[in-house]
Structures are given as structure tokens and as C-alpha cells.
Amino acid sequence: MNFYRSNLERITPYSPGKSIEEIQQRLGIEDVIKMASNENPLGVSPRVVEALSRCLPEVFRYPDGSAGKLTKKLADKYGLTSDQVAVGNGSDELIRQLSTAFLHSEDEVIYPSPTFSEYAWGARLMGSIEVAVPLTADDQYDVDKILAGVTSHTKLIYVCNPNNPTGTYLTRRQIQHLVENLPARSILVCDEAYAEYVTAGDYPDTIEWVREGRNVVILRTFSKAYSLAGLRLGYAMAPKRIIDLMKKTREPFSINMLAQTAGLAALDDTDHLSKTLRLNTKERDRLTEGLGKMGLVVTPSQSNFLWVKLPKSAGVVFEELLKSGVIVRSGEVWQRPYHIRVSVGTEEQNDRFINSLKRIIN
Numbered sequence: 001m002n003f004y005r006s007n008l009e010r011i012t013p014y015s016p017g018k019s020i021e022e023i024q025q026r027l028g029i030e031d032v033i034k035m036a037s038n039e040n041p042l043g044v045s046p047r048v049v050e051a052l053s054r055c056l057p058e059v060f061r062y063p064d065g066s067a068g069k070l071t072k073k074l075a076d077k078y079g080l081t082s083d084q085v086a087v088g089n090g091s092d093e094l095i096r097q098l099s100t101a102f103l104h105s106e107d108e109v110i111y112p113s114p115t116f117s118e119y120a121w122g123a124r125l126m127g128s129i130e131v132a133v134p135l136t137a138d139d140q141y142d143v144d145k146i147l148a149g150v151t152s153h154t155k156l157i158y159v160c161n162p163n164n165p166t167g168t169y170l171t172r173r174q175i176q177h178l179v180e181n182l183p184a185r186s187i188l189v190c191d192e193a194y195a196e197y198v199t200a201g202d203y204p205d206t207i208e209w210v211r212e213g214r215n216v217v218i219l220r221t222f223s224k225a226y227s228l229a230g231l232r233l234g235y236a237m238a239p240k241r242i243i244d245l246m247k248k249t250r251e252p253f254s255i256n257m258l259a260q261t262a263g264l265a266a267l268d269d270t271d272h273l274s275k276t277l278r279l280n281t282k283e284r285d286r287l288t289e290g291l292g293k294m295g296l297v298v299t300p301s302q303s304n305f306l307w308v309k310l311p312k313s314a315g316v317v318f319e320e321l322l323k324s325g326v327i328v329r330s331g332e333v334w335q336r337p338y339h340i341r342v343s344v345g346t347e348e349q350n351d352r353f354i355n356s357l358k359r360i361i362n
């Protein structure tokens with residue numbers, strides 16, 4: 001028998017987007033912009049900064065292990081009870097909790113392809129079986145294909161809605177079809193990390209299924225629209241029986257005091273959120289149009305990033321963009337060597353990206 005668990009051989013550590021400092025040092029350029037990790041280009045809310053400075057002298061104490069105030073505030077926001085909400089150290093932690101609480105090695109985990117890497121990671125961690133269901137040729141979900149992948153061993157079915165990296169989404173009718181055909185022994189996990197950015201009228205309200213007590217888990221994060229990526233804060237909403245099991249797998253104080261404080265203040269700063277969403281909607285449209293005028297195929301996005309098909313290899317374009325001080329994500333991460341994913345930035349950042357890309361591909 002191996003000294004370590006052999007399923008670890010299936011895992012490659014998460015590869016994050018490049019940091020501004022890394023590119024400044026490697027290429028000797030001062031003015032670098034990051035459009036690679038879908039962070040909020042407006043930065044942190046001033047109300048969060050204020051709340052954090054008030055909290056700093058308290059950090060010698062342990063935080064509230066249950067994140068009680070924040071859990072209650074989230075529960076109230078969505079018309080749930082506190083025992084239907086679990087806060088985590090980023091939604092990444094909640095994906096790990098779901099994996100460790102529910103996955104046996106003979107269980108199957110269904111997820112779309114391409115998508116966020118951590119669903120597969122959770123399956124690998126537990127030595128479970130991965131079932132990747134490809135999106136259609138135009139990057140859309142095909143619910144019948146997902147259902148065709150369901151067997152008596154299916155435990156977790158992930159839908160990333162809107163999907164990272166494509167920005168495409170499942171409509172209310174599509175997800176309804178999925179939820180109505182779920183086998184009793186499986187859980188539908190709706191990762192809605194980018195839900196705040198959605199403008200489509202037929203985007204589903206999945207929370208009603210939590211209220212009805214179905215086997216549905218919703219994941220949300222403070223890392224994107226709420227601009228707290230560096231503090232690590234996410235939450236899950238699910239029926240109490242599921243939340244109770246997830247909580248058994250968490251570390252005692254995984255949500256630190258600053259994250260809890262910042263989360264409370266960020267929820268109160270509705271102005272910052274409105275500004276963020278207004279900017280994203282306007283710039284997402286402008287960027288999509290600008291790239292379209294360059295003859296590029298851009299997948300219509302409901303998120304804060306765009307999935308762009310290139311006439312040249314993504315690896316080459318990625319490196320050339322770096323040299324002009326623009327960091328994006330190469331599609332190679334998702335085995336799509338002719339795509340890049342670019343986060344929607346400020347007007348100035350988007351113009352700089354478009355101008356650099358024009359120079360590179362012409």
C-alpha cells in the first residue's frame with residue numbers, strides 16, 4: 001500500500017491567475033492590470049475598510065466559530081432560517097465540506113466541462129468517480145445530457161450558474177427539468193458565485209427549493225461582486241439536514257474575524273454593490289461589442305468575465321498580453337487552447353485590453 005492516499009496522484013494543485021507583482025518582477029513593467037481572477041475592478045467598499053479598521057484591535061481574540069451574526073443576516077436576506085445557511089472560508093471550503101461529508105469512493109460526481117476546477121478536485125480528494133458532461137458547441141448547458149449521465153451512483157451534480165469560464169447560464173425551465181428528475185440519493189449543487197451579475201430575466205430563483213427542503217445546495221461568494229476575495233468568505237444555503245452534515249467537516253474557526261466583519265459591512269453597502277453591477281453590465285456589453293467588431297467570437301456572458309475565441313493560440317496571445325501589462329486567463333487551463341477568459345474591468349482597463357489585443361492578433 002502507498003504511504004500516501006493513492007487518489008492524490010489524480011490531483012494537481014490549483015493553479016491561480018498570475019499576480020500583478022509576479023508580472024512586474026518578471027517583465028520589469030510597472031503598470032500591470034489584472035483581468036484574470038474576476039475580482040471587482042472598483043476595489044473594496046469604503047464601509048468595509050472602516051469596519052475592518054475598527055475590528056483590528058480585537059483580532060487577539062478567537063472569532064465567533066459559528067459566524068452567528070453573518071449567518072443570521074444572510075438567512076434574513078433570503079427568507080431562510082440560520083440553520084439553513086453555512087458560512088465558509090471562501091466557497092472553496094464549502095466545496096471541500098460537501099465532498100468530505102457526502103462522497104464515498106464508489107460515488108459519482110457530475111459537473112459540466114469546461115467549468116470551475118474545484119468540483120473535480122473534491123471528487124479526486126475523496127477518490128470518487130468524475131463524470132464530466134461537455135457543454136454544447138456554443139458553450140450552453142444541455143440538461144438532457146446531464147440527466148443521461150446520472151446513474152444509481154450519482155451523488156453530487158454540480159451546475160455552475162453562470163458557468164466559469166463561459167459565462168453561460170441555465171434558465172429557470174432548464175434547471176426545473178433537472179431538479180424534477182433528480183434521483184433521491186443525489187444532491188444538486190448550484191454554484192452561483194456570479195449570480196449578482198446576471199441580468200437575464202429567466203435566471204432561476206433556486207432558494208425556493210431550499211425552502212421546500214429539496215436536495216439542493218446553493219453556493220455563493222463574497223469574492224466577486226462584494227470585493228472580498230482576499231479575506232475568503234463564501235456561504236452555502238441548503239436544507240438543515242445537509243447543512244448539519246457539512247458543519248461536521250469544518251474546522252473550528254475557519255471564518256476569521258476580519259472576514260466576518262467585512263461580510264457584514266459589505267452586505268450593508270448596497271451603493272457599492274449597485275455601482276459594481278452597473279459598471280459590469282455597461283462594460284460587459286461594450287467589451288462584447290468591441291471584441292465582436294474585431295471579428296472575434298465572444299460567448300454571450302451573464303457574468304463578470306468573457307470567454308473569447310481567438311484566431312491564434314491562447315498561449316501566445318496570453319504571453320503577448322502580459323508583455324503589454326495585461327493579465328488574463330489562458331483557455332489552456334480548461335484544455336481550450338484557442339480561448340482566453342478576460343474579467344470585465346473599468347472602462348480604462350477594458351480599452352487597454354482591447355487595444356493590446358488588436359495589436360497582437362492583427
Ligand SMILES: Cc1ncc(COP(=O)(O)O)c(C=O)c1O
Pocket residue numbers: 037038089090091092093116160164191193220221222223229232233234
Ligand atoms: C464558479 C466559482 N465558484 C467558486 C469560486 C471560489 O470562490 P471563493 O473565493 O469564495 O472560494 C470561484 C472563484 O473563482 C468560482 O469561479
